[in-house]
Amino acid sequence: MKTPIKALFFIVCSIFLLVSCSRKKDKFINRNFHAVTAEFNTLYNGYNALEEGRNTLNDSYFDNYWDVLPIERMQIVDEVILPGQSKNENFTKAEEKAVKTIQKHSMNIDGKEKNPQIDEAYLLLGKSRYFDQRFVPALEAFNYILYKYPASDKINQAKIWREKTNIRLDNDELAIKNLKRLLFQEELENQDLADATSMLAQAYLNTKSVDSAITQLEIASNATKSNDERGRYRFIQGQLYNQLGKKDSANIAFESVIELNRKTPRIYMICAYLEKIKNFDYENGNKLELVELLEELEENRENRPFLDKIYHQIGEYHLTNQSDSLAVVYYNKSLRTDSRDKQLKARNYETLGDMNFDKSIYSIAGQYYDSTLTNLVLNSKPYRVIKKKRDNLEDVIYYEAIAKVNDSILNLVNLSEAERLTYFESFIENLKIKAEEEKEKAEAAERNKGLATVNNTIGQVNRGIPGLPNQAATFYFYNPTTVAYGKNEFVKIWGDRTLSDDWRWSSKGQSITIGGGVSNNDIAASATEDEIFDPQFYISKIPSEEKEIDSISKDRNYAYYQLGLIYKEKFKEYKLAKDKFQDLLSSNPEERLILPSKYNLYKIYELLAENDEASIAKNEIINDYPESRYAFILKNPELVSEKDENSPESLYEALYIQHQNQEYKDVISKSEDYINRFDGEAIVSKLELLKATATGRLYGYEPYKKAINYLAVTYANTPEGKRAQDLESNVLPKLASTEFVEVNDSIVSNYKVVFQFKNPEKEQLLAFQKDLDTVLKSIKYYKLKSSIDVYSPEVSFVIVHGLKNAQIAQTFDQLLTKENKKKIKEPYFAVSSANYQIIQIHKNLEAYLNRDNN
Incomplete structure (x- = not known):
């Protein structure tokens, strides 16, 4: 009897399931079957996936507490997402579950949805798209709920999420309008009220309505069921009060965050403490209480993850309190915490x-x-x-x-020989002491060698190392614990060493320098074991030739002069500038540096109100250099306009105009004169660059390359020197080729007709160009124009521009009428724009004209 009963029961259940699976019948059993299946199967799994995705977003999001926090923790990534792609697999899964619910369990009968869970499915669909940052499709899902399910119990949530999406799409005014209407029309409570008002606050923040945002955050913080949200909303309130300059109200808001204690994430509490400390009144406040609070925050074990921020704030306190040394200690402590906050590190x-x-x-x-x-x-x-x-x-x-x-x-x-010997004997004694210490450390390292590796080998097997079987991980670098141990031991024994040869020598950290810029590091590295502790070895490296010593002295004096100018002009450090110029004048400088140094000292004395010294310096310049420009300025200050015609700047401007007029020969000559006249002044590097450019235009690639190299090396730290370095590295290699481009009308579309003149007068060129312009105007179908180009000191070109075809350029004379041919009798040649550029760069006109004969 049992077997037929079981079979009968199975048949009845099957029939029941088949009947209830139908989505076309509006029966009690059908509605509830699909509602229950949707809620506890696909929707349940979908919401689980959504929650996992949100947790991933929260874990990866890093709040910037230096600015007002956003209401919602979500990092917006400016990446283009193609159809079918997703930023997070969990949101894709949630979306798939929502779609599956709609496809498998929707009961649309006679235009009405009979399954009460379908609106929930559309809400899940919109949320998953929202968090996946596909806001337009999300908006479509929320709008569909509002259109299709106006009686849904999720209608208010759908409206709130729609406005959240509008805010993400920068439709802030629309979101404010709709949220205010929702709050007016509906009696929202609890979390719905918190969500609506918090989003309204975000829209107000986006539109710079800070007061209104604070009001809405107060409502949201009281209505929300989540203490995490409450702590965040109140913290943002405090930030906004600070933004408005209301420190007392801000401190009340931060205190309410602190009172939540462990109910809200600790980062909010710590930052609330720090914000209150930033608002401390250093004139009237109790500094002892503040110091005690800072010490308490520092010593609390629960605050260890936030020590970077705490140390920084302690440093800020000591800096404001004018305890600079303590401030430096705490800023460095903050940096050593290996903080994730890049802005904090930048501020430190x-x-x-x-x-x-x-x-x-x-x-x-x-x-x-x-x-x-x-x-x-x-x-x-x-x-x-x-x-x-x-x-x-x-x-x-x-x-x-x-x-x-x-x-x-x-x-x-x-130094005398005896003084040198004493100096280096002292240096070598220090060297021996350090060498002995290193020897002891090396012996300690040898005793510990292999200990960590052996200990970590026992019971260890290889895990996840490609290409190796599962065996004992005997190789040191396969075990991260052992590697970390080894690194720590190295630092303990050897200190922080740079990656270089002979890294064991502690003398590599010394800073004395001997001879032509060669440091004792290099000397010690090249010394034998006998030489390294021999004072005579180092003494022998001191330069002795007069020429070498003079070169070192000149470089040092020029550095003093430049430092004086920099401190005076850039940093307004007049005392430092004065010291440098005085040191220079007492160091037997070159003649070219004496006069400008004395004049700069005179100006500095005036700025420092040292009138007696200024008067002495002025008289020295007038008496010792009566013909100089500086003497003329000092004797006739009323005649010197703000823009002196003889000033370096004015002369440079006039020279630049000549360069634009292609007077390259004069530019080169005058540049050399001005460089000698203003040697040591900032204008010199500008003159050198102008001279190099004129040299290239007149003489070609090789002289230009040489001039640019000289500028890049000699004036390396000026803007012009850096420009020359860029030209040398990136531009000159592209111009080096002398090969002419093969003419191909499908590629080359610009041609020139070139009239060549040898040793012409300027009037002759201008007269020919005038006649040529008259002729070009009469040529139909072509818009042609002319120009004059200098080719070399002896040769100039008159160029016709605007031809697009090689054949037309080569038969240019055929475009002329008989009358025009009488005006234009000079011979010409045609050339593509690319080849003309090569001709001008390399000055290889003869090679171009004779290329068909080779």
């Missing part, structure tokens, strides 16, 4: 750079600014500000290094 580096800049330690400041730039967004406004500041330090760092190195060399040159 920038502050340390500014502190060194204010102390005139420019080389160290430059290094800090370099580190700042690596943590800023490329080409952002903060990046450009720091980049400009760093570029201004380039020259001072360069010349300070030269001055320091050459001063150390000259100091050694001026």
Whole structure:
């Protein structure tokens, strides 16, 4: 009997399922079957996938607490997503489940949906698309709910999500209008009210209506069921009050975040503390309480993940309190936490750079600014500000290094033999002590050698190393624990060593320099075991030839002069500038540097209100250099206009106009004269670049290449020198070829007709060009024009432009009437624009004209 009953029961269930599976019958059993199946199967799995995707977004999102936080934690990525692609597989899965629910369980009968879960499916569809940042398709899903299911219990949620999507699409005004209407028409409660008002606050923030945003955030923070959201909303309120300058209201908002304690993410509480500290009144506040609070935050073990921010704020406190040394300690502590916050690191580096800049330690400041730039967004406004500041330090760092190195060399040159011996004996004693310490460390390392590897080999097997079987991981570098141990041990024993030859020598960290810029690092590296501890070995490296010493002295003096100018003009550090010019004048400088140095000293004395010194300097210039431009300026200040015709700038401008007029020979000659006259001034590198350009235009590629190389080497740290370096690296190689381009009308579409004149008078060229222009105007179907180009000191060209065909260019005379031919009798040749460029660059006209004969 049992078997027929079971079979009968199975048959009845099957029939029941078959009957209930129909989506075309509006029966109780059909509606509930599809509703339950949709809710507890596809929709359940879809919402699980959506939640996993949101958690992934939250984990990967990094809030920028230096700016007002967005209401919703979601990183918008500016990437084009093609159809069928997705940023997150979980959202794709959620979307697929929503679509499956609609396809398999929708019961659209007589134009009405009978399955109450389908609106939920469309809501899931819209949310999954929203978080996948496909906002237009998401908007379609939410609008479909509003259109098709106006009586749905999810209608308010659909309206809120629609406006969230509108905000993401920058339709803020529309979102404000719709959300305000929703709040007016519906009695929203709890989470729906929190979601609507928080999104309204975001729209107000986007439209710069800060007061209205604060009001809506207050409603949202009271209505939300999530303490995570409550902490975030109140923290944003505090930020907005700070933005409005209402520090008391901001502190109340931050205090409400702190009171939530462990109910909300700890990062909100820590940042609320730090924001309150930033609002501290240093004039009237209790500094002792503030210090105790900072110490408590620092010592609390739960705050270890946030020590980067805490250390930075402690550094800010000490800096404001004028305890610079303590501030430096804490800024460095913040940097050593290996923070993920790049803006925090940038601020630490920038502050340390500014502190060194204010102390005139420019080389160290430059290094800090370099580190700042690596943590800023490329080409952002903060990046450009720091980049400009760093570029201004380039020259001072360069010349300070030269001055320091050459001063150390000259100091050694001026020591007596006994003093040199004493100096290097002391140096060698330090070298021996360090060598002994290194030997002990090396012995300790030898004793520990292999210990970590052996210990980590026991019970270990290879996991995930391509190409190797599952066996004991005996190779040191296959075990990350052992590698980390090895790195730590190396640093403990040897310190932080750069990757270079002879890295064991501690002397590589020394900074004395001997002879022609060669450091003792290089000397020690090249020394034998006997030489390295021999004072005479180092003494023998000190330059002794008068020519070499003079060269070092000249370089040092020029560096002093440039530093004086930089400190005076760029940084307004008049005392530093005065010291450099005075050091220069006391160092037996070249004649060319004496007069401009004295004049700059005179100007500095005036700026520092040192009137007696200024008067002495003025009289020296007038009496010792009566014919100089500086003496004329000092004797006749009322006759010197703001733009002196004889100033370097005015002369350069006049010379540049001559260059534009192709008077290259005069430009080269006058440039050489001005370079000698203004030697040591900033205008010289500009004159050198102008001279190099004129040389290239007149004499061709090789002389131009030589002039550019000279400029790049001699004036390496000027803008013109850097421009020359760029030309040498990137432009000159492209111009090096002398091969002419084969004429092909399908490729080459521009041709020139060239009339050649040898040793012409300027009036002759202008008269011919005038006649030619008259003729060109009468030629039909072509828009032709002419120009005059200098080819060489002896040869000039008159060029016809605008021809698009080689054959027409070669038979140019056939375009002329008989009357015009009488005016234009000179011979000509046709050339493509590309070949004309090669002719002008390499001055190989003869090779071009004779190419058919070769």
